[in-house]
Amino acid sequence: MTAKHWSDANWQELEKKPLEIYMFVDPICPDCWALEPIIKKMIMEYGTYIRIKYVLKGGLSGLNKKVCLHSSSLTSQTDSKALDRENAPWKNSPITSPFIASIAIKAAELQGKKAGSRFLRTLQERLFLKEQDISEYEVLQICADEAKxxxxxxxxxxxxxxxxxxxQCDLKISSEMEVESTPTLVFFNENIEDEGIKIEGVYPYEVYEQIIEEMVGDPIKDQLPTIDEFIEQFKIIASPELALIYNMSIHQAEKELKKRMLQQKVEQITMKNGTFWRILS
Structure with missing residues (x-):
C-alpha cells in the first residue's frame, strides 16, 4: 500500500540516511511487541541506511482497566482539550488517565530518541512478560529507572x-497518514515526491528486507553482533527472538542459550508468558 507524501520539515530529521521508517505502535498491542525482534535485526543489519521514528497510535479501549472516572472527557483521541495540561485528568493524579502509558513514552523521548526506545521496550517487557499494569504510575517509574x-x-x-x-502530534500524524491499525511501518526514501510504502501488520523479516533493498539499491549489510554481544545489550531474550535474528531454528537457539547457562552467562527464567533467558551480571 502507499501512504501520503510527507512534508519538507519532516525530511530535515533524516540525518542523512536514505530511508525514514515511521513505525506506528500502541504500547499495549501484542503485535507491536512481536515486531520488535524484526526491528532489532533491521537496525543491526541496515542501521547505516535507515532511521526509525516511533509514532504512537494509542486507542482508548483496554489501555487502562481502572480508569472509567474521566471517560466523558476523553471521547476523542484527537480532542486537544483532553490532551491539554490544564484540562488533563492526569494533572493531579497521573494514574487516572488511559493515555498515561503513551504520555509516559513521550516524556521519556524528551530525554532523547534512544531513551524513548529503551523506555518503550522496558514498558512492553513489564506488560507482556510480567503482566503488570502499565497504567499505574509506580510501574512507569520503575520502567523509567530500568531504562536509565x-x-x-x-x-x-x-x-x-x-x-x-x-x-497529540503523533495522533495527528496517524490521522493524516491514514494509519488504521498497529503495528504499521511506512517507508520513505530521500525523494519527497515519491509516496511511502505502507506495511500493516507483522510479516517475515524477508518482506521488510526486500523493501529496504529495493528502495536503497543493493545496500551492504552490517555484520550482526555476536550472540554474547546481543545478550549483553538486551539483557532478557527469548529463544524465538534469537532464532529469528541469527537465522537458526528454535532448537539451535535453545542449545546456544543452554550452553551459555552452563557457562553461567545467562539464567533461564519462567514468566507468565513463557520462558526467557536473562543475562547474569
Missing amino acids: LDLDEFCQDIHSTSASKAF
Missing part, C-alpha cells in the same frame, strides 16, 4: 505540556 532515565526529569515531564502535545 533521569527519574526526576521523567516525573516532571510526564505532567508537562510538552509530553501531551507530543502525543
Whole structure:
C-alpha cells in the first residue's frame, strides 16, 4: 500500500540516511511487541541506511482497566482539550488517565530518541512478560529507572505540556497518514515526491528486507553482533527472538542459550508468558 507524501520539515530529521521508517505502535498491542525482534535485526543489519521514528497510535479501549472516572472527557483521541495540561485528568493524579502509558513514552523521548526506545521496550517487557499494569504510575517509574532515565526529569515531564502535545502530534500524524491499525511501518526514501510504502501488520523479516533493498539499491549489510554481544545489550531474550535474528531454528537457539547457562552467562527464567533467558551480571 502507499501512504501520503510527507512534508519538507519532516525530511530535515533524516540525518542523512536514505530511508525514514515511521513505525506506528500502541504500547499495549501484542503485535507491536512481536515486531520488535524484526526491528532489532533491521537496525543491526541496515542501521547505516535507515532511521526509525516511533509514532504512537494509542486507542482508548483496554489501555487502562481502572480508569472509567474521566471517560466523558476523553471521547476523542484527537480532542486537544483532553490532551491539554490544564484540562488533563492526569494533572493531579497521573494514574487516572488511559493515555498515561503513551504520555509516559513521550516524556521519556524528551530525554532523547534512544531513551524513548529503551523506555518503550522496558514498558512492553513489564506488560507482556510480567503482566503488570502499565497504567499505574509506580510501574512507569520503575520502567523509567530500568531504562536509565533521569527519574526526576521523567516525573516532571510526564505532567508537562510538552509530553501531551507530543502525543497529540503523533495522533495527528496517524490521522493524516491514514494509519488504521498497529503495528504499521511506512517507508520513505530521500525523494519527497515519491509516496511511502505502507506495511500493516507483522510479516517475515524477508518482506521488510526486500523493501529496504529495493528502495536503497543493493545496500551492504552490517555484520550482526555476536550472540554474547546481543545478550549483553538486551539483557532478557527469548529463544524465538534469537532464532529469528541469527537465522537458526528454535532448537539451535535453545542449545546456544543452554550452553551459555552452563557457562553461567545467562539464567533461564519462567514468566507468565513463557520462558526467557536473562543475562547474569
